[in-house]
Amino acid sequence: MTTESGNFVDQLRFDDDDKPARRKPRQAEQRTRSLGARLRGSWQLYLLVLPAILWLIVFAYWPMYGIQIAFRNYTPVGGLTGSEWVGLDHFTRFIESHNFWPLLRNTLVLAIYELIAGFPIPIILALALNAVRQKYFSRVVQLITYSPNFISVVVVVGMIVMLMDPQAGIVNHALQLIGIEPPAFLTDPGWFRHVYVWSGVWQTAGFSAIIYLAALSSVPPELHEAAKVDGASHLRRMWHIDIPAILPIAMVLLILNVGTIMSVGFEKVLLLQNPINLATSQVIDTYVYQVGLNSPIPQYSYATAIGLFRSVIGLVLLLAVNHLSKRITKAGLF
Amino acid sequence: MTLHANRRTVLKAGVAGLGLAGVAPVLAACSGDSIPGGGGEPAAEYEQGSAALEVELGPEIEGVNYPEDYAGPRHRELEPFGDGQTEFSVIGRSIPGLSYLENYYANLVEEKTGVKIAYQDVPLGEDGQTTVNAMLSGGDLPDAIMCGMELFSPSQVAIYGEMGMFIPVDELIDRLAPHVRDMFETFPEMRSLFTAPDGRMYAVPSMNDCYHCKSSGVRTWINSDLVPADAHPQTLAEFESLMTELKDHPDRTGSGAVVTTTSTTVPNLFNFFLGSFLPVSTTHLLLDDGKVVWGPSQEGYREGLSWIQKQFRAGLFSTDMFALTDEQLKRLGDANGGPSFLVTHGGSQGSFTSVNDPSQERSPASIMVPLAPMEGPDGVRTCDWDWYQIGSPNFVITSSCEDPETMIRWADHQFELGMTVAMGAGEQGVGWDFADEGAMGINGAQAVYTRIPNDLDNQLWWEWGPYYKSEDQRHGEAVPQDTLTIEGTLYEAGKAYEPYRIPKESKLPLLVFTTDEAAQVGEFETNLGQHLEQFFAAIGTGRADVDDDAAWQEFQDGFTSIGVDTFLEIQQTAYDRQFG
Structure with a gap:
């Protein structure tokens, strides 16, 4: 695990003074390029991350849509979005x-x-x-x-x-x-x-x-x-x-x-x-x-x-x- | 991470959410109102039983031996009425070994009714509930749902019905379903028990009047190796001295618990003994002159618990029962040399033994025999009796069904005797046949039908369809006379308890609640039940003393702070509305 900038433990110990200085110009250069160009430039990386993002959307973010039933009186007829809105009633009932x-x-x-x-x-x-x-x-x-x-x-x-x-x-x-x-x-x-x-x-x-x-x-x-x-x-x-x-x-x-x-x-x-x-x-x-x-x-x-x-x-x-x-x-x- | 933490509740919502997403194009195409049931128009007034019957019962088929005073389904001619073309979608349950396409019973129903059905199946249990909910909220409704005994509670059916998702079936039954109507006329309670708060009925109820189930909540068994039939204790005092004497008896298997049961059935065992002090019920709710009362606050309950506490202190009741699992109890029951306990609770022998065949010699199922309720110190001798456990809301027709008349007749045909038996026993002549004259049924009267032991691969629906099983119908099954059977022994167990059952006026039926009521009663029930069980455990392990006034007051105050008064009020309102 020893790289040119020293190993893991060294990095923790010493703050490299010259590193930020070296990085800045590159970041500035990146910012001038359009998003699309940057995506195209490193599409392999985005492809790699895609399955993880899809997983998150499908199993973590999309179901969050259903949380709204905590603020409604859910009935199968009304469904997720059509059931009566009761605000924080269920929370008050639990806390009390x-x-x-x-x-x-x-x-x-x-x-x-x-x-x-x-x-x-x-x-x-x-x-x-x-x-x-x-x-x-x-x-x-x-x-x-x-x-x-x-x-x-x-x-x-x-x-x-x-x-x-x-x-x-x-x-x-x-x-x-x-x-x-x-x-x-x-x-x-x-x-x-x-x-x-x-x-x-x-x-x-x-x-x-x-x-x-x-x-x-x-x-x-x-x-x-x-x-x-x-x-x-x-x-x-x-x-x-x-x-x-x-x-x-x-x-x-x-x-x-x-x-x-x-x-x-x-x-x-x-x-x-x-x-x-x-x-x-x-x-x-x-x-x-x-x-x-x-x-x-x-x-x-x-x-x-x-x-x-x-x-x-x-x-x-x-x-x-x-x-x-x-x-x-x-x-x-x- | 917090999402992950919330996965269970979110999953449920998510399933419903995905269901909705799946039908999004359909929703977009219709206006909001046309979501099935979305209109929410209240059902019109209708007085049950008022419409005239338009379809006559078929003529009875001769040659079936009914016992005297038989009340139940009869064998009749069935006329097909469907056009054989229109396909109806009906939801059934997915059961291992059942494939609706080639299923014998499914084909028999099609032949007898002439109605073509496309079956959809949903899983049993909680998963099925989630699937059906997603269908209901997505508006993706079938024509009808066969609910079995657990998919919807009577309250759920009523609430969904009042929302307009299920259509009222009472008028349809009165006009078009002669078999169901015949059942209502023979057993009027099948109507009142399943009527919604608005006065309509939203499900065709199926009758399953199980005689031995009525006392299974308090059924207690005693070891006949040590207590012969003629030495059964008749009073609690006799019971106490007998147990004390047998506790260290040399013929006993092991030296473990004398009286034990599993952790989940402790209240059942307690109820059995409390019945010698006052009338009690599994739900802890009773009726006193039309007023709903909370059992544990009644006079006599404290003396009863005090007696039970004494048994724990004397080492006759085992404190292990509060943590005993089903498997552990079975291990005690299956011990070498016979069950190691003397007395235990069990709805049937399967609760305490894995050798559940009373015909086998030395089977724990035949060693343990039912112990009848005993007389308490004040002469009280009662037991719980589930008077109203006679059926379930079994078949609903949804609002998207275009021809409910055909659907109701389709269900009605299955209330005929031959169909009802075939649902659980397959083809006549292969799985069952009508009984010969002289054959004896479970209750010792003339048997109506007899099962044939055969391999019934993909022939049955068991009890997952509309059926009509009155007590006489169930008892009409022939049993061999020379060997013990489960059904036979359970019938005897029921017989032993019947003389002491609580009067019908004391039993609170399973009520149908409105949405608001239903939202509250579940939580009350859970909390009150757990408070009670914790107190049971506390007196069993000696952490509380019933005879201490402060402890007793604290126990009673617990109910008040949980809200027993509100709970009773809700029950009273619902009871008065339905039966008042």
Whole structure:
């Protein structure tokens, strides 16, 4: 990854003073050419980006047109555009409802817990794997840790339920063998969040670590060699070389995770839910599902409004964290 | 990313949106008003049953053995009436193994009616709902929709009907559908249960009067290995001492839960026992002298819960039930040496065993036998009975149908006995035949028809078309007398509960709501139900104490803050409108 302007890590460290000066004239020259000419000039690039743009339009932007039903009383007769306009009625109804605060709290607590627990572990795993000298061993560990990512959520929940079964569960039996009375993993509302978050960490940590491993591979070995000559220990080298190298990527991933903070894994929560843990397991998504469909007529508008409300909060959080990140670490999404 | 986060709700809207986009040229060609149903004109007044019948019932075909006092469809001559040319589009469901083009029953209907149908199919379940909604909002309406039992609730049919999307069928039935009208005259409730708030009927209701389903919500089973039939407890006190005695009985399989069930059926099990303290209902709503009341706030409910709490503390009721999955319960039921529990809830034996064949020796389906409701400390002995679960709004004709008269007659023909049986059993002589004299039906009376065990590949519609199955029709199926069958054992289970059923005046029917009412009741139902279940779990695990006045008050206040009063008001309004 070493290019003429230095490698990735060097770029982070040094601000090239002469680069902007070199670039400016070219940009000015570009601006004088017409858009059409510029498109023609590099049509290959636009062709490459076309599928992605099409995907975005079809699956991300076009469906946004349907969000308007959150402000209407949707009926199949009126359709998306012809149903009665009710403005913010559905939003007020949700915010004033009996369940609003418990739902918001459950959603946020679960999401933040997941974020905090799920963020450092892949980094630690990547650092550890990177430090292992025996490549064979590190590959095997990597394979084992990232394979759970490919198991479907339904299967994972099935496994959790089996492993933690109060009568037949291996985990419960193992705990009993060493003399610990196993807690009611699946029914205690206090345990729901731990089970949810840590099974998620188990499932995704290995896969998330791959990104960090890629970033670590761009760290020039000379830096490590020089540090070794200076007598730096493993931990010292991690702290002063590896971590600064992956910090920008870590920040970007953190911001991305904050963006999805409000959309906690719907399927998994629903599958792990039972009447006894409802106090902590009822989140906005599962509520939308139950209220939207469990009704003499499906409440599409109300469900969409709650979903939109959740997305807006997610967006606000995303912007806030992005702003903070730019302030503090000078790295951000936009 | 936020978009991704919102994918589920957006997807739904998106499907509808794409549906609309697909027909954009059509919309452009018409004025806004001509979108089917867009006019929204209210249906004219019509008094149901007032029009004179124009089509006579065909003559009865001799040679069918009906039991005494048989009420239901009869075998009659059917005259084809269609021109065989005009093609109607009808929506059915896509079911594995069913291809409408070569389907035996579809061809039989065409032969008997002379009407040519182009079937469109939509998936079962929620996906089908989305597809149909996209069709409805896109204005891409077929002539008729066969809804089965779950595509539209009675409220949905009424609301879409009042919007003008479905046409009223009541007058058409009265004039042109002698079989359906015959059903209405025999069972007047088939009219009132499916009448919309505006007084019209927008779907041809199909009757499916399932006797054993009426008590399946509270059906509870007891292990006959340890409790012989003559030792069934008759009172709760007897039940308690029997369970205590058997808890550590050496003949028991395992030493696990004595009384258990799955997490989703905990309220059903509780309702079974609460029935010994006061009348209860699966919906928790009851009628008291025409007034809708909330069950959990009634006198007796607290004593009932207190008794249940005592059973949890004594270890007779298992706290595992609050998290038990269907598979886990089946594993307990299928344990080596017989079911490891003594008492469990189950709509049928399939709820607790995978060896669901009572004719097999030592099958859990024959070891577990129905436990009848028991007498409570104050002499109360009741059980829920779903008096009104007798049919569903099954067949709608849309506003874009040009010849609704043909469509109504097409549906009507299928209400004839031979057609109704053929829909579920295929060709006469191959899948079924009329029963011989002396053959016994499910209820022990003369059987009407008998099924022939044959490979019925692409012959059936099961229950996905218009049909007429009264209780007598369902019980008219012959059963072998020497072996146990599922239908037979469930009939016996129904029999065991019938003497204790709550009176019909106490049961609140499934009501038809207006748009505004429907928008609210769903959320109330979910929240009230979950509040109740959470309290059940709390007393089961010892986190709350029913006998503590403060805890009880908090539980009751919970209902108030969720809005139980508004909920009851809506139910009352809808009830008075429909049955008042």
